[in-house]
Amino acid sequence: xxxxxxxxxxxxxxxxxxxxxxxxxxxxxxxxxxxxxxxxxxxxxxxxxxxxxxxxxxxxxxxxxxxxxxxxxxxxxxxxxxxxxxxxxxxxxxxxxxxxxxxxxxxxxxxxxxxxxxxxxxxxxxxxxxxxxxxxxxxxxxxxxxxxxxxxxxxxxxxxxxxxxxxxxxxxxxxxxxxxxxxxxxxxxxxxxxxxxxxxxxxxxxxxxxxxxxxxxxxxxxxxxxxxxxxxxxxxxxxxxxxxxxxxxxxxxxxxxxxxxxxxxxxxxxxxxxxxxxxxxxxxxxxxxxxxxxxxxxxxxxxxxxxxxxxxxxxxxxxxxxxxxxxxxxxxxxxxxxxxxxxxxxxxxxxxxxxxxxxxxxxxxxxxxxxxxxxxxxxxxxxxxxxxxxxxxxxxxxxxxxxxxx
Amino acid sequence: xxxxxxxxxxxxxxxxxxxxxxxxxxxxxxxxxxxxxxxxxxxxxxxxxxxxxxxxxxxxxxxxxxxxxxxxxxxxxxxxxxxxxxxxxxxxxxxxxxxxxxxxxxxxx
Numbered sequence: 001x002x003x004x005x006x007x008x009x010x011x012x013x014x015x016x017x018x019x020x021x022x023x024x025x026x027x028x029x030x031x032x033x034x035x036x037x038x039x040x041x042x043x044x045x046x047x048x049x050x051x052x053x054x055x056x057x058x059x060x061x062x063x064x065x066x067x068x069x070x071x072x073x074x075x076x077x078x079x080x081x082x083x084x085x086x087x088x089x090x091x092x093x094x095x096x097x098x099x100x101x102x103x104x105x106x107x108x109x110x111x112x113x114x115x116x117x118x119x120x121x122x123x124x125x126x127x128x129x130x131x132x133x134x135x136x137x138x139x140x141x142x143x144x145x146x147x148x149x150x151x152x153x154x155x156x157x158x159x160x161x162x163x164x165x166x167x168x169x170x171x172x173x174x175x176x177x178x179x180x181x182x183x184x185x186x187x188x189x190x191x192x193x194x195x196x197x198x199x200x201x202x203x204x205x206x207x208x209x210x211x212x213x214x215x216x217x218x219x220x221x222x223x224x225x226x227x228x229x230x231x232x233x234x235x236x237x238x239x240x241x242x243x244x245x246x247x248x249x250x251x252x253x254x255x256x257x258x259x260x261x262x263x264x265x266x267x268x269x270x271x272x273x274x275x276x277x278x279x280x281x282x283x284x285x286x287x288x289x290x291x292x293x294x295x296x297x298x299x300x301x302x303x304x305x306x307x308x309x310x311x312x313x314x315x316x317x318x319x320x321x322x323x324x325x326x327x328x329x330x331x332x333x334x335x336x337x338x339x340x341x342x343x344x345x346x347x348x349x350x351x352x353x354x355x356x357x358x359x360x361x362x363x364x365x366x367x368x369x370x371x372x373x374x375x376x377x378x379x380x381x382x383x384x385x386x387x388x389x390x391x392x393x394x395x396x397x398x399x400x401x402x403x404x405x406x
Numbered sequence: 407x408x409x410x411x412x413x414x415x416x417x418x419x420x421x422x423x424x425x426x427x428x429x430x431x432x433x434x435x436x437x438x439x440x441x442x443x444x445x446x447x448x449x450x451x452x453x454x455x456x457x458x459x460x461x462x463x464x465x466x467x468x469x470x471x472x473x474x475x476x477x478x479x480x481x482x483x484x485x486x487x488x489x490x491x492x493x494x495x496x497x498x499x500x501x502x503x504x505x506x507x508x509x510x511x512x513x514x515x
Contacts, residue, residue, distance in 0.1 A: 027457075033479055034432050034453045041433040042449075065450045072417065072454025073461075 007179075008052040009039045012062055014228050018147070019066030022078055031069065051176055093147075093234075096138030100238040104131025109245045131242070135234040147230040183223070190243040191219025193250055283317060291317065293338040294362040302362055307336050322356035410446045419498055420444060421455050422464070422483065422491040429482030431470075432456060456481050464490045 013036055020028055042058060043050055050058075059065050070078070107127030111120045167175070195215020199208045226232040283290040295305045307315040314336035318324070321341035324333065341358040345351050413420070424430065424438040432453050439447050459465045464487035469477045483491065 027461075031453070031457050034456065035450075037478055038432055038436075038449060038453060059449060068448050068450035069454040069457075072451035073457040074454075 007049050008055050009043050009050070011052055011227050012055050012059075013039055014230070015062035016066050016069075018230075019063055019078070020070070020075075023075060027075075031073065035065075035069070049180075051172075051179065053172075053175075093138045093141040096134045096141055097234050097237070100131050100134035100138060100234060101241055104128065104134065104238050105241040105245060108242050112246060112249055127242075131238045132235070135238060138234040139231050142231065147233065184220070187220045187223040188216045189247060190240065191216035193247050194219070194243055197246065197250055283315065291320070292340050292342060293317075294364075295338060296366055300366050300368060302339070302360075302366060304360075305338055307338060321358040325351075326353040326356060409444075410448070413444065413447055414451075416498065417447070417451060417455050418459065419491070419494045420447075421452065421459065422487060422494065425465070425481060425483050425487070426491060429480045431478040431480050435481070459487070459490075462486075462490075 013032070016035055017028070017032055020031065023031070039055075042055070045058075046054060056062075060068070069075075104127050107123045107130060109127075111123030111125075111127055170178070192212040192215055195218070196208050196212035198215075199211030222232065222236060226236050293305075293307065295303050297303045309315055316334035316336040317338075317340060319333055319335055319340060320343065322343055323331070325343055339360045339362065341360045342363075343351055344357045344359045346355060346357070420439055420442075421435060424435055424442065430438065435456065436447070436449060436452050439452065456465065460467055460481065464484065465481045466484045467479055467481050469479050472478050
């Protein structure tokens with residue numbers, strides 16, 4: 001029949017079809033034509049689109065419906081895997097489903113909140129691997145039987161009762177709203193965030209936008225597909241659990257400025273460290289730590305100076321002489337006088353408190369004075385330049401003082 | 407006594423009877439049975455009965471478009487169906503008479 005059924009009616013029909021799946025294909029299609037017509041008429045009785053619960057109250061469960069039909073039509077009893085094997089099938093499929101739905105998402109969540117990029121990748125991959133492998137094992141354990149056989153054992157039935165109890169707590173009108181409004185919203189949200197998040201890791205913004213839209217479309221398609229073939233549930237339920245963990249995390253991260261776990265790792269990778277790594281302290285030159293400064297005058301003589309920046313703030317470094325290393329505390333720990341004295345190890349390469357020596361002597365050979373650049377040419381009147389006069393009266397203890405500009 | 411138990415035995419006859427005067431689609435048959443007073447009839451068993459009678463060659467089947475929705479599959483009696491209805495009616499009448507007599511004798515006794 002050329003009817004397109006939607007929602008609860010389609011689900012109910014699919015479940016009846018699953019119950020009758022052992023019929024010869026031709027007869028199955030013929031009888032389902034009738035059933036589909038019947039469900040359409042029954043749905044029309046309700047006025048609005050009925051919920052699955054309403055349909056079940058009116059017609060009995062899909063299994064009861066199919067059994068009635070089978071008896072009245074004189075079809076042979078359902079051919080099922082014999083007794084115990086049937087139970088085992090259901091339980092095994094359910095067990096793999098449970099593993100896919102708990103262990104997989106657990107590792108993925110561990111990955112999301114892990115502090116290093118390597119861990120994120122490792123646990124994320126592990127989680128998804130566990131999820132997909134157990135889900136496929138679950139579907140395989142079904143061996144083509146109706147997915148609802150998983151509830152045909154004591155544990156499964158008890159679980160179903162518990163869930164039905166929770167669902168019954170929700171007022172019927174809210175339940176309808178949840179399904180009619182909540183479900184499409186959820187489908188779109190999980191698709192957009194899932195695909196968007198994935199592409200945001202590996203692609204540019206435009207790729208992310210296109211990826212999100214595609215993700216939403218795929219997610220809706222999967223949702224519709226799952227309504228028809230319930231075996232998809234083995235994959236969809238665990239993935240939904242992952243999405244239920246990931247979506248709040250993404251939203252929280254977007255709100256809080258992407259400053260934890262996975263998002264932080266992501267930022268590090270992309271070269272932005274605004275939130276996590278504090279700016280390095282101390283004095284740096286091209287990224288290397290500067291621990292001491294050895295000033296030389298134009299003639300290559302080491303001189304003592306005090307350093308200030310353009311605002312008149314002293315450029316100070318931590319003291320590293322013997323006093324700083326061995327206890328003397330009643331003084332500033334920093335100084336802007338350079339060169340600073342540093343500890344000189346004794347001939348054995350050791351230093352002790354008693355024998356500690358420190359020195360301001362440069363630990364390298366002073367460079368030859370670059371005469372052409374640093375020595376100004378003599379003035380036309382033959383008077384020596386400033387540098388020359390400094391040479392005339394060398395004063396090793398001179399302190400150069402840079403005046404603050406304000 | 408549960409009417410639905412009795413119905414199981416005579417549902418064939420009831421379905422044939424409501425199709426005697428006019429062809430009908432499944433839901434239509436269901437409605438006619440209910441209107442005739444067979445309230446307890448289960449939806450699915452009517453559809454199953456139609457399939458069985460069709461498979462037994464007692465019914466014809468054809469699809470007709472409807473104004474307000476999907477196409478509908480109609481069922482109607484063919485020659486075999488009419489003969490089956492006649493035979494079944496006889497059987498039923500005989501059975502019903504026997505039962506009536508039996509129950510009357512009991513009452514009298």
